[in-house]
Amino acid sequence: MSDQNIFDKLQNIDRRVFYWVLFITLMVPFVRPIGLPVKVVQNTRDLYLGITGDNVKPGDIVIMNFGYGVSAWSECAPGFTVCAKALLREGARIVFMGSQYDVELSFNKLKNDAKADFATKEYGVDYVFLGYFTGGESAIAQLATDAWTVYPADHYRTSVSDIPMMQDFHGWQDITLVLSSDTGDVGSYFLRQWQAAHGTKLAEIGIAMNGSTDYPYYLAGNYFGLSIGSRGGAELEVLIGEPGEATTAMDSINASHLLIVLAVIVANVGYLLSRRQA
Amino acid sequence: MSNILKREVVFALTGVVTVLMFVEYFFFPQDWIVTSTIRTWAVIIYNISLGLGGIRLIQQHIMGTQRRRENWQFSALFLVAFVIMFLTGMWGYLGTGVATNNGIYSWLFNNVYTPLGSTAYAITGFYIFSAAYRAFRARNLDAALMLIAGCFVILSNAPVGEVIWSGIPVIGEWFRFVGQVPGMRVFGVVGALGMIAYGFRALLGKERGFYAGGAEE
Amino acid sequence: MAYPTAILDVIGLWTGWVLMLMIYSYPLYKENVAYRFAEHIFVAIFLAINLVVNFTYLMNTCVTPLLGGNLLMVVPLILGILIYTMLIPEYRWVSRYPIALLVGAGFGLGIRGAIKPSILDAIVSTITAPSAGGMMDWVNFLYIAVGLVSSMLYFLLTYEHTGLLQPPTRIGRLFIMIGLGAYFGNTVLFRFTMLTGRAQFFLQVLKIIPM
Numbered sequence A: 001m002s003d004q005n006i007f008d009k010l011q012n013i014d015r016r017v018f019y020w021v022l023f024i025t026l027m028v029p030f031v032r033p034i035g036l037p038v039k040v041v042q043n044t045r046d047l048y049l050g051i052t053g054d055n056v057k058p059g060d061i062v063i064m065n066f067g068y069g070v071s072a073w074s075e076c077a078p079g080f081t082v083c084a085k086a087l088l089r090e091g092a093r094i095v096f097m098g099s100q101y102d103v104e105l106s107f108n109k110l111k112n113d114a115k116a117d118f119a120t121k122e123y124g125v126d127y128v129f130l131g132y133f134t135g136g137e138s139a140i141a142q143l144a145t146d147a148w149t150v151y152p153a154d155h156y157r158t159s160v161s162d163i164p165m166m167q168d169f170h171g172w173q174d175i176t177l178v179l180s181s182d183t184g185d186v187g188s189y190f191l192r193q194w195q196a197a198h199g200t201k202l203a204e205i206g207i208a209m210n211g212s213t214d215y216p217y218y219l220a221g222n223y224f225g226l227s228i229g230s231r232g233g234a235e236l237e238v239l240i241g242e243p244g245e246a247t248t249a250m251d252s253i254n255a256s257h258l259l260i261v262l263a264v265i266v267a268n269v270g271y272l273l274s275r276r277q278a
Numbered sequence B: 001m002s003n004i005l006k007r008e009v010v011f012a013l014t015g016v017v018t019v020l021m022f023v024e025y026f027f028f029p030q031d032w033i034v035t036s037t038i039r040t041w042a043v044i045i046y047n048i049s050l051g052l053g054g055i056r057l058i059q060q061h062i063m064g065t066q067r068r069r070e071n072w073q074f075s076a077l078f079l080v081a082f083v084i085m086f087l088t089g090m091w092g093y094l095g096t097g098v099a100t101n102n103g104i105y106s107w108l109f110n111n112v113y114t115p116l117g118s119t120a121y122a123i124t125g126f127y128i129f130s131a132a133y134r135a136f137r138a139r140n141l142d143a144a145l146m147l148i149a150g151c152f153v154i155l156s157n158a159p160v161g162e163v164i165w166s167g168i169p170v171i172g173e174w175f176r177f178v179g180q181v182p183g184m185r186v187f188g189v190v191g192a193l194g195m196i197a198y199g200f201r202a203l204l205g206k207e208r209g210f211y212a213g214g215a216e217e
Numbered sequence C: 001m002a003y004p005t006a007i008l009d010v011i012g013l014w015t016g017w018v019l020m021l022m023i024y025s026y027p028l029y030k031e032n033v034a035y036r037f038a039e040h041i042f043v044a045i046f047l048a049i050n051l052v053v054n055f056t057y058l059m060n061t062c063v064t065p066l067l068g069g070n071l072l073m074v075v076p077l078i079l080g081i082l083i084y085t086m087l088i089p090e091y092r093w094v095s096r097y098p099i100a101l102l103v104g105a106g107f108g109l110g111i112r113g114a115i116k117p118s119i120l121d122a123i124v125s126t127i128t129a130p131s132a133g134g135m136m137d138w139v140n141f142l143y144i145a146v147g148l149v150s151s152m153l154y155f156l157l158t159y160e161h162t163g164l165l166q167p168p169t170r171i172g173r174l175f176i177m178i179g180l181g182a183y184f185g186n187t188v189l190f191r192f193t194m195l196t197g198r199a200q201f202f203l204q205v206l207k208i209i210p211m
Helices: A002-011 A015-031 A042-050 A070-089 A103-113 A115-119 A136-145 A164-168 A186-198 A208-219 A229-240 A245-277 B002-027 B033-049 B051-066 B072-096 B103-122 B124-135 B141-157 B160-164 B167-179 B181-203 C007-028 C033-067 C071-087 C089-127 C135-154 C163-205
Strands: A061-067 A093-098 A127-132 A177-182 A201-206 A225-228
Touching: A002 A245, A015 A245, A015 B124, A015 C007, A015 C163, A042 A070, A042 A201, A042 A208, A042 A225, A042 A229, A061 A070, A061 A103, A061 A186, A070 A093, A070 A103, A070 A115, A070 A177, A070 A201, A070 A229, A070 A245, A070 B103, A070 C163, A093 A103, A093 A164, A103 A115, A103 A127, A103 B103, A127 A164, A127 C033, A136 A186, A136 B033, A136 C089, A177 A186, A186 A201, A186 A208, A186 C089, A201 A208, A201 A229, A208 A225, A208 A229, A208 B167, A208 B181, A208 C089, A208 C163, A225 A229, A229 A245, A229 C163, A245 B124, A245 B141, A245 B160, A245 C163, B002 B033, B002 B181, B002 C089, B033 B051, B033 C033, B033 C071, B033 C089, B051 B072, B051 C033, B051 C071, B072 B103, B072 C033, B103 B124, B103 C007, B103 C033, B103 C163, B124 C163, B141 B160, B141 B167, B141 C163, B160 B167, B167 B181, B167 C135, B167 C163, B181 C089, B181 C135, B181 C163, C007 C033, C007 C163, C033 C071, C071 C089, C089 C135, C135 C163
Parallel strands: A061 A093, A061 A177, A093 A127, A177 A201, A201 A225
Antiparallel strands: none
């Protein structure tokens, strides 16, 4: 009888108590880190293998799409950074672009996080930042046909005809692979207009929710690899051997995930007990 | 004649553009200048149209401030913040070609927009927690399956799941990499079929919702 | 990134911290003036950035080529401006033309691109039996095959789900529920990761943890 009263009281607790408990639970592991090992799953391993070794040769041109904004930095940026580092170390030439208004901030963060790798590279020769684009699926389709019409100039307003690297990039046939990091639809535009239409190799470094919808495409071979959320970012950091933001965040993720599962279990135990009593 | 210009010609234009995209895909392995030009135009039109929502919002706040509606002070604040950000950004762009070269714009971009943007979207984390506690109940078999799959995926996403029980990552990964596949794949298939059906209805002029004032005239 | 030392950067850091707490005052306390203040600032700045960035892109892709001699660029410029007739009730119908172009291009590209990955490749992947592998691979293959067929039957809305259709559609619904449960699990990771970033920022600004 008294156990059910406790569960009844828990059912009616003010939601703000939950919010405070959650917020504090998220902070504690940063102060007292634990550092549990992160196991790498096959889809992340395939992504990493697909951008390293024999799969990418020096001079290959790769598109990396910032499909995420500042709100999803903790989810997408770590994995994106690892992939950029890996590609730069393989000698690939990278075209950075993005559909978010704050794409410049994301690019600056990437350059800061991969400072050592960018230090040995020359802008316009080894990498180029084309900046913001809009136009949805039409823009991505047109990028495959004639990239210079979507980007007549880079983010810094240098005409693409004056950028050495861009002389070798006019359309889909010049691109070895595409890595898209998405909170929304741009990855699916690349899937339809690049991978399905021209067979371009494509991988996704997406938010965890996209991991659910994109996994069937990975199984079907449309994506050669898939990094799912911050967990995928932590796995990529394990693969490259450089723990970073995602690995640091895993402790907090551990605590918060444990908390929500406990909350769901407690709520359901209370519910089942009250149903039995009724 | 007027009605033809307002309806039939519009539907015909949609149909022609759609058919041209199909023709390019199936009959032109190389680039076709016609569709390439249409796509370039679509990108530019899309770009220009993004200002429409902004204009509406600014109109609302101007009216709210002029008419001293409830909380008009916030509308005034909105307009002031917008004008400062817009003018400094345009000043930076027109002066140097890059908006963030303006110090004020850059400072606001980095120190106001970035934390607010991250914070505003992250607020949903609180709500999902309280929603999971209050609403996620195993009322029947469907809900129970959803609950079990959800909990195993949550615990397998976090490394702590393996510490609690070695079976959690095994079962969780099965749910993530096999269990959810039929459910998620069917959304892709059905979504694509629905898009095709909707597209043909739009070609035939039966879907008018996306044309401004489509229900009228 | 190290803790900033320049005075403007430090002020900026603390400004972001205070604005974050203003936003979080809503869930953690209740709706209040501080939250409204921060919310309006955010929307205003976001809108301004939207317009500046899009204007920049328009200049790059349309106006600069137009001024450089590509006279054809006047067509999308005019069509784009015609969209704004949506704001004038008596001329609203004019905006249907640029929308028609956008919709036509969108449908054409979407439909032609969706057939292969979303339908053909999905079906091939589902019906392709494992070439090698143990019992579990075959169980998984049958699970996915039966699951997809029964889930698709569930979305068959032309007929009522009674009689012969009832068992497979019921099973299909269960498969969908499992998928949605896993989707919820991934949603939790996404939402909590964003919140984790904010919790980390909260502590970093206070110098409780290093930046």
